[in-house]
Amino acid sequence: MxxxxxxxxxxxxxxxxxxxxxxxxxxxxxxxxxxxxxxxxxxxxxxxxxxxxxxxxxxxxxxxxxxxxxxxxxxDLLPFSKDPDVVVTDLRYGTVPVKLYQPRRTSRRLRPGILLFHGGGTILGSFRLYHKICCCLCKESDSVVLIIGYRLAPQHRFPSAVRDCLVATIHFLKSLDMYGVDPARVVVCGDSVGGGAAVTVCQKCMARSDLPKIRAQILVYATLQVLDYQLPSFQQNKNVPLLSLDFAFLCMHYYLDISPQWKSAILKGAHLPAHLWEKYRKWLSPENIPERFKKTSYPPVARAPLNEAAYLETDLLLDLLHSPMLAEDEVVSRLPEACIVSCEYDLLRDNSLLYKKRLEDLGVPVTWHHMEDGFHGVLNTFGMGCFQVPCATRILKAMVQFIEGL
Known part of the structure; x- marks a missing residue:
C-alpha cells in the first residue's frame, strides 16, 4: 500500500x-x-x-x-464552437490541410478572399486556436477566409512551413470561382511568423502571370527578419510575454535546426561578416526607427568580430523564405499595399517599423496601426472569455476596416 x-x-x-x-x-x-x-x-x-x-x-x-x-x-484539446452565421469546411490541397470559412448568407456580388497564415513560431498554432478569429473576420468583413494548416517543427523543419503556405495559396488562387471570391480582392494575412509567410507568398506570387494578383497584405506583429537582435525592441522587450527572447531562440532552434550554442554570437552580431552587415544596414539600421521608440532601455551595442563557425552554421538566417525583409528593392517595390499592426511591448515591434518605412520609401501604400498597450500574441486572446483583452478587438476591427476599404 x-x-x-x-x-x-x-x-x-x-x-x-x-x-x-x-x-x-x-x-x-x-x-x-x-x-x-x-x-x-x-x-x-x-x-x-x-x-x-x-x-x-x-x-x-x-x-x-x-x-x-x-x-x-x-x-488540439481546445473547444471548437460552431458559429451559426459561418459555414466551415475542412479541405485538403494535396497534402496540406486547410479550413474554409464562408458567410452563411448569400451575396449577389463576389466577396473578398482572405488567406490566413497563423503564428506560433512555426512550432505552435492550430485551427482551433484561430477558429474564433477566422469566424470574426469572415462575418465582420463579409469575406471568404482560408486558414492554412502548414506543417510544424520539429517534425518538419525549414522550409516546410512556407512551402505549404505557398502551395495552398496557389491552389486557392486557381479556385476562386468555386468559392465566390473576387479575384481583384484577395488578401494575405498573418500574425507573427504567419506575417512573414504572408510577405514571402506575396514575393513569390507577384511575378506569376497565371495567377490573380494579390491585392493587399495584412501583417500583425510580423516576423520579417531573424538576423539582427540588437534592435531597440529586442533589448527593451526581451523578457515581455508571450514572446521572450529565449523562446524566440528556442523556436529558431526547432525550425531552422540552429544550435543553441550560437545564441551568444547571434546576440552580439558575430554571426555575419562586416560586408553583409553593411549591405543590410540601410534596411535594418536603428536610424530608420522613430526616436520615440528608443527612449527607454536602449544602449546601442557594438557588434563583435566575426565568428566564422557561427556564420557557416547559421546561414539559414539569411534565407529570404524566412527573412523576407532582406529582399532587394526591385522585389519589395512591387508588393501590394499593406496594413501593418505593431505592438509597443513586443520583441518584434521594430520589424514592423522598419518594414513600414521601407515600403513607404519605395512608394508602396501603408496603413499603420500601433497598439500602445499591445504585446506579442495579444490577438490570440480574442474569444478567450475573461482572458480577452480590448487590444485584440481593436486589432481585428482595424483588419476588418482595411478589408472593407479595398
Missing part, C-alpha cells in the same frame, strides 16, 4: 514542484509593463504557457515527445 501511495504521490509532487518553480521564476525573470492595461490577465496567461513549456521540456528530456508536440497536443 505504501509503495502504491508513493507511486501515485510522486507525479503529484512533481507537478506541484514544477508549478511552484514556474510561478516563482516568473516573478524574477518576466517583465510585465503596467501600461499594458491588463497585467494580471497577461501574468496568468504567461504562467500557464510557461508551465506547458516546462512540462514539454521535461517530456522531451524523457524522450517521450518534443516540447512543441506536447503543446500542440494541448492546443
Amino acid at each position: 505504501a509503495i502504491l501511495l508513493a507511486l501515485l504521490g510522486a507525479p503529484c509532487l512533481l507537478f506541484l514542484g514544477v508549478g511552484l518553480w514556474v510561478i516563482g521564476s516568473h516573478f524574477f525573470t518576466v517583465d510585465i509593463p503596467v501600461a499594458i492595461g491588463h497585467p494580471v490577465k497577461l501574468w496568468v496567461l504567461n504562467c500557464g504557457f510557461r508551465l506547458l513549456v516546462a512540462w514539454g521540456l521535461i517530456l522531451e528530456k524523457l524522450r517521450i515527445c518534443s516540447m512543441p508536440q506536447f503543446i500542440q497536443f494541448v492546443q
Whole structure:
C-alpha cells in the first residue's frame, strides 16, 4: 500500500514542484509593463504557457515527445464552437490541410478572399486556436477566409512551413470561382511568423502571370527578419510575454535546426561578416526607427568580430523564405499595399517599423496601426472569455476596416 501511495504521490509532487518553480521564476525573470492595461490577465496567461513549456521540456528530456508536440497536443484539446452565421469546411490541397470559412448568407456580388497564415513560431498554432478569429473576420468583413494548416517543427523543419503556405495559396488562387471570391480582392494575412509567410507568398506570387494578383497584405506583429537582435525592441522587450527572447531562440532552434550554442554570437552580431552587415544596414539600421521608440532601455551595442563557425552554421538566417525583409528593392517595390499592426511591448515591434518605412520609401501604400498597450500574441486572446483583452478587438476591427476599404 505504501509503495502504491508513493507511486501515485510522486507525479503529484512533481507537478506541484514544477508549478511552484514556474510561478516563482516568473516573478524574477518576466517583465510585465503596467501600461499594458491588463497585467494580471497577461501574468496568468504567461504562467500557464510557461508551465506547458516546462512540462514539454521535461517530456522531451524523457524522450517521450518534443516540447512543441506536447503543446500542440494541448492546443488540439481546445473547444471548437460552431458559429451559426459561418459555414466551415475542412479541405485538403494535396497534402496540406486547410479550413474554409464562408458567410452563411448569400451575396449577389463576389466577396473578398482572405488567406490566413497563423503564428506560433512555426512550432505552435492550430485551427482551433484561430477558429474564433477566422469566424470574426469572415462575418465582420463579409469575406471568404482560408486558414492554412502548414506543417510544424520539429517534425518538419525549414522550409516546410512556407512551402505549404505557398502551395495552398496557389491552389486557392486557381479556385476562386468555386468559392465566390473576387479575384481583384484577395488578401494575405498573418500574425507573427504567419506575417512573414504572408510577405514571402506575396514575393513569390507577384511575378506569376497565371495567377490573380494579390491585392493587399495584412501583417500583425510580423516576423520579417531573424538576423539582427540588437534592435531597440529586442533589448527593451526581451523578457515581455508571450514572446521572450529565449523562446524566440528556442523556436529558431526547432525550425531552422540552429544550435543553441550560437545564441551568444547571434546576440552580439558575430554571426555575419562586416560586408553583409553593411549591405543590410540601410534596411535594418536603428536610424530608420522613430526616436520615440528608443527612449527607454536602449544602449546601442557594438557588434563583435566575426565568428566564422557561427556564420557557416547559421546561414539559414539569411534565407529570404524566412527573412523576407532582406529582399532587394526591385522585389519589395512591387508588393501590394499593406496594413501593418505593431505592438509597443513586443520583441518584434521594430520589424514592423522598419518594414513600414521601407515600403513607404519605395512608394508602396501603408496603413499603420500601433497598439500602445499591445504585446506579442495579444490577438490570440480574442474569444478567450475573461482572458480577452480590448487590444485584440481593436486589432481585428482595424483588419476588418482595411478589408472593407479595398
